[in-house]
Amino acid sequence: MLSFSDRLALAIAEKRTPVLVGLDPRWAQLPVSFTDGVGEPTEFDFAEAYSRFCHEVIDVVAPLVPAVKPQAAFFEQCGPDAMRALSGVIRYAQSKGLVVILDGKRNDIGSTAAAYAAGLLGRGSSPWSADALTVSPYLGDDSLAPFIETAKERDAGVFVLVKTSNPGGKLFQDLIADGKPVYRHVAEWVESASRDALPPRSPNPYSCVGAVVGATWPKQLAEMRQTLRSCWLLVPGYGSQGGGAKDVAGAFDERGMGAVINNSRGIIFAHKKPEYAKFGEKKWQQAVEAATLDMIDALAAETTAGKLR
Amino acid sequence: MLSFSDRLALAIAEKRTPVLVGLDPRWAQLPVSFTDGVGEPTEFDFAEAYSRFCHEVIDVVAPLVPAVKPQAAFFEQCGPDAMRALSGVIRYAQSKGLVVILDGKRNDIGSTAAAYAAGLLGRGSSPWSADALTVSPYLGDDSLAPFIETAKERDAGVFVLVKTSNPGGKLFQDLIADGKPVYRHVAEWVESASRDALPPRSPNPYSCVGAVVGATWPKQLAEMRQTLRSCWLLVPGYGSQGGGAKDVAGAFDERGMGAVINNSRGIIFAHKKPEYAKFGEKKWQQAVEAATLDMIDALAAETTAGKLR
Numbered sequence A, B: 001m002l003s004f005s006d007r008l009a010l011a012i013a014e015k016r017t018p019v020l021v022g023l024d025p026r027w028a029q030l031p032v033s034f035t036d037g038v039g040e041p042t043e044f045d046f047a048e049a050y051s052r053f054c055h056e057v058i059d060v061v062a063p064l065v066p067a068v069k070p071q072a073a074f075f076e077q078c079g080p081d082a083m084r085a086l087s088g089v090i091r092y093a094q095s096k097g098l099v100v101i102l103d104g105k106r107n108d109i110g111s112t113a114a115a116y117a118a119g120l121l122g123r124g125s126s127p128w129s130a131d132a133l134t135v136s137p138y139l140g141d142d143s144l145a146p147f148i149e150t151a152k153e154r155d156a157g158v159f160v161l162v163k164t165s166n167p168g169g170k171l172f173q174d175l176i177a178d179g180k181p182v183y184r185h186v187a188e189w190v191e192s193a194s195r196d197a198l199p200p201r202s203p204n205p206y207s208c209v210g211a212v213v214g215a216t217w218p219k220q221l222a223e224m225r226q227t228l229r230s231c232w233l234l235v236p237g238y239g240s241q242g243g244g245a246k247d248v249a250g251a252f253d254e255r256g257m258g259a260v261i262n263n264s265r266g267i268i269f270a271h272k273k274p275e276y277a278k279f280g281e282k283k284w285q286q287a288v289e290a291a292t293l294d295m296i297d298a299l300a301a302e303t304t305a306g307k308l309r
Helices: A004-015 A043-061 A072-076 A080-095 A110-120 A141-153 A167-173 A182-197 A218-227 A246-251 A274-279 A284-302 A304-308 B004-015 B043-061 B072-076 B080-095 B110-120 B141-153 B167-173 B182-196 B218-227 B246-251 B274-279 B284-302 B304-308
Strands: A019-023 A067-070 A099-106 A132-135 A157-163 A209-213 A233-235 A259-263 B019-023 B067-070 B099-106 B132-135 B157-163 B209-213 B233-235 B259-263
Touching: A004 A099, A004 A157, A019 A043, A019 A284, A043 A067, A043 A080, A043 A284, A067 A080, A072 A080, A072 A099, A072 B110, A080 A099, A080 B080, A099 A110, A099 A157, A110 A132, A110 A141, A110 B072, A132 A141, A141 A157, A141 A182, A141 B167, A157 A167, A157 A182, A157 A218, A167 A182, A167 B141, A167 B182, A182 A209, A182 A218, A182 B167, A209 A218, A218 A233, A218 A246, A233 A246, A246 A259, A246 A284, A259 A284, A274 A284, A284 A304, B004 B099, B004 B157, B019 B043, B019 B284, B043 B067, B043 B080, B043 B284, B067 B080, B072 B080, B072 B099, B080 B099, B099 B110, B099 B157, B110 B132, B110 B141, B132 B141, B141 B157, B141 B182, B157 B167, B157 B182, B157 B218, B167 B182, B182 B209, B182 B218, B209 B218, B218 B233, B218 B246, B233 B246, B246 B259, B246 B284, B259 B284, B274 B284, B284 B304
Parallel strands: A019 A067, A019 A259, A067 A099, A099 A132, A132 A157, A157 A209, A209 A233, A233 A259, B019 B067, B019 B259, B067 B099, B099 B132, B132 B157, B157 B209, B209 B233, B233 B259
Antiparallel strands: none
16 A cells, blocks of 8 residues: 555545545534434434545545545544444545545653554554544653554554644643744644654655644644654635635645645535525535535635646 | 532542542553553553453552543544543443543534444443543633533533643743633633532532542642632643642542542553552553552541541
8 A cells, every 4th residue: 555645645636636625524504415304313313424425425535536524523522333434434434546535633651652643543454544643742652652653553643733724722832842832843843743754765755654733723733844854734624614725725835735725614515605595405515516516616726736737 | 319519429438438440551651561562562462462451451440530531632543443442441431330531632612522422431331331421611612512411411520721840831832811811711701600410409519520639730720620610620730740749639529529530541551650660561450459548548648638548
């Protein structure tokens, strides 16, 4: 199997866009056909609807984008049946040629971190089979190392939270220590680990160790592109959280590579947005397709991702 | 239902000890009776063995201690069947009178954090039904608030990571910003949120918002007891990670309340330790009982928890 980084680069080159579609199923926002006739949903109802909905989103976006990002929380919210459904969704996306980044933000002390990595990371070599996983850095280097080791062994990837997209992210991430913010300390460790993980003589400048930097901080995003030279950037916060195509321009290298830009609600629940309401609840998949194409066009127009076209 | 904090205080008073038994099933360390005859274990084998093992640990410790702490990672490692088993283990522990703190170290941005809280937190009111959950602070205040809100609504509890027990915890937690370490900034926010969560005129000085502070940093633990005046402290790192009874003395208030001290491997896999090897693999439950009683005695001898006896 190719490395995670090479799989992601190839998928972006093939689809000619860095759009990452977030799979965040929420019961109240599903098209009515998924919830109609269900009274008080049971755990099985949630699992069934989330599975079917995500499969049908994947059917629309798989020809258009390189990767999807299921959010573990929305599945875990609904219990073990839904966590089984998540595993099926990941495998289905992979069967359709998509790279799957599982958004779990997991972490723990070393030997326990290794257990999360073993369970979640690795296409075809773990119960959940994700190509990559998001992880949280608060527990430090010995908590991040097991994820990186597992990623190397299984040709998978890791995205470490550096600067998150939510307004409250600044509370601790922006504290200034030794003249620079905490997130920059984290970024420097991540870049060092990422550089160490680069295969020798690889033509691909990015390794299996990436970073999460929010679209809601355009200046810091451009600054992080410079710091995190060996890292894929996973950029959340586009669309519903307020980031636009111009805001993420700084995430890319001059070839339009080096970043994937996530949009969850703005794509999968596009039928709820005024600009796509014309499709109606029944043609919700056409709304998903239109929103995806519009985002592809916006990134191509406003960023170096246009060079991929 | 009583509040989480009152349930925990009552359980400690009733069992007269603050020992918290960590449920960290690991296949390679299970007593041979759980793994004998299983070749290459399937996901079902893992789930079955972990469920049975944890039930049998609970049978031994339920009369002796107030609470248990299942580690989500070891169940998630083994797939959806094991995550279902975890839910059963939590309910069984509660049926035996134990308070259950689920160690998940979850977090995400606000609306997603709310999904984790909805799925994991709340005895009898969520799929996993935990009395309390550990959460990570890197994403800031708006990521912690949804857990605290859900805890209040469901009479559950939250333990925020402040100073973790692993050696690498210091990498980012001990960075000095504005003259004090990052973990102290986190602690001050947590204490403020905890104080806000205290019910008016409660005789119990601790609220539903607690903190995790490792036994491996005795000086900081005593300092955190002073800072986190409204917080239950969850103290990991006793035993296998090197902390002893004297090291955790600073975690308690003068009544022997205010903290629970976790021991996982040192209790549940006691039959592997030289001092309890005399029981042998077959009498592993007697080793669990002996190790639990020894820890109860050590804390009673070396800390104010002795006043509970």
